[in-house]
Amino acid sequence: MSRRIQTTETSFEIIDLLKELDGATMPEISDRLGLANSTVHGHLKTLEANQLLVKEGNEYHLGLQFFHYGNFTKQRKPEYQFAADNVERLANDTNEGANFCVEEHGQVIVLNGASTAYDPAYDTGNVFDMHTTAVGKALLAEMTDEAVSEVIDEWGLPAQTDQTITDEDELFDELEEIRHTGLAFNQEEMLNGLSAVGVAVKRPDSSVLGALSVGGPTYRIAGEKLHEEFPEIILDVKRQFEADIRSFYGPK
Template sequence: MSDTGPRSVKTTKTSLELVRAIRDSDGATLSDLAGQLELAKSTVHNHLHTLVEEGFLVREGDTYHVGLQFLPFGKHARDRNPRYVTARRRVYALAEKTGNEADFIVEENGRAYSLEYAIGESSRRGLSESGPFRAGNRFYMHNCASGKAMLASMPESRVREIIERWGLPATTDRTVTDETALFDELEAIRSRGYAINNEELIEGYRSIGAAVTSPDGEVVGAFSIGGPTYRMAVDESTSEEIGHLLRDEIEALEAELF
């Protein structure tokens, strides 16, 4: 019997790979892209020409950059859910209350996406507005505090679906890569009400996160507070303090949303 299910379109995937490569490199030439993706220059040229023509890329000399045509799509994706708009406003208050970095992250297709990111005034010195959780960044669920908090609020069947699709890849030597260990940690998160990321995503970075849920148990997203290890402790006292702050903010948000 022939497979009649949907299949990936190779040309579309190639165009998307080129866009990602250009974004990640902060601009790239045709030769750079052909070498990086192991494609013929003629193939790369055709894709680039089409993307420039449609406004999704711009060419500056021999270098291609991501175009502004993506902006309305990103804005639409971030604003299409009114709950997200309401939640994002609270990120700045959390950053100022703690003096650390704060973010609001949601799950889509089994991955975590940062929708809003802010730095507390007392922590701005020496930091940029493009930290690890800046808006638009994508992460695995199992190695960041917000991701783990959301996993802990999901049915086990959904968690297993996410693991089956994306695995449990290590990004540092502290990342949990064993399925049994992850489920044990998710149980601990449910018990205390918040998740801890102790250099599991990025070396030298810690965070504490808690999930936002609807009355029927739907996971809306998660907030987290984090920062460099020299400024962000995850001892029991500090974790409890930040965990309570997150829960208070989330309870106020849930009351406003539902």
């Protein structure tokens, strides 16, 4: 196992806790993490000095420096510039929520989302297990079986609903079907009452950039809309997205 620095781990535990609690006092942090006040104080002051935290009254909060880092990472790959317009197009063409997600460290991160109502599946920055989402399964299907097994070894196949695939053989069977059709479905596997269809988005060299999905309440989109109408629309948007990427790289 590679060497990990405990002090750095502690700083990130504090950052995660402040996100979870939406701010906390030093004694609250010490109590929740089981650390001495002096230890927590040192971490807080270091993070504050580096503009990662702000102190408001007696509470510490995450600073807007994280927004600066996040905005940079969201634009780090030039092809990402085409995601927002194509997500909006997908949402407009279906009147449902849509997103573009990427894989990082074996999980799915929402890079762009559009929805008329709040839904965590379309909230930028949210992270999900790959086996529970249409975009995640679309991305897993583009991986080798060995790479998929590594993701499972790292994160497992935890159940989010009664419909979540928790059996490895069942997941591999579904990935084979996705490789054949190019379409991945989430049928209330991440969240009860939410279904979606997803497709991978590729660069001209066939490497995977990310995945698109569109979905909504199962009662509204189940059946023909989910399995016939939406696939036609999302495949059309995928073609436009990939055409945008090709135009960026230009003729070879």
